[in-house]
Amino acid sequence: FAAARGDFRTAVLTAVNMGRDADTTAAVAGALAGAAGGVDAIPQDWASAIAPVTGSCLPSMRGYHVLDIADLLTPEEAA
Known part of the structure; x- marks a missing residue:
């Protein structure tokens, strides 16, 4: 992450x-x-290449897209 200067693609x-x-x-x-x-x-x-999760580890997450889960875990921005 540090070597990539925070760039997502390069870091991963x-x-x-x-x-x-x-x-x-x-x-x-x-x-x-x-x-x-x-x-x-x-x-x-x-x-866009990521499909909704199958819920094999966490059944309650079945059907959610990983970005939807990220939204659920991210608090609303301050107004």
């Missing part, structure tokens, strides 16, 4: 290509970049 791709625990590292890098840049930081082609 760099982390994935570092090897070892790449899935977790990329998830953390993406989370940090997303938190810093907001939903607009996520490349649209990446966001």
Whole structure:
């Protein structure tokens, strides 16, 4: 994340290509970049490729898109 200067795509791709625990590292890098840049930081082609979750781990999330879940977890901006 720091090496990518907060750029979402660069942070995730760099982390994935570092090897070892790449899935977790990329998830953390993406989370940090997303938190810093907001939903607009996520490349649209990446966001549109994600299908609604199946709910295999959390049945209550079945049918939600990951960005919908992010909205549920994000407090409203101050007016």
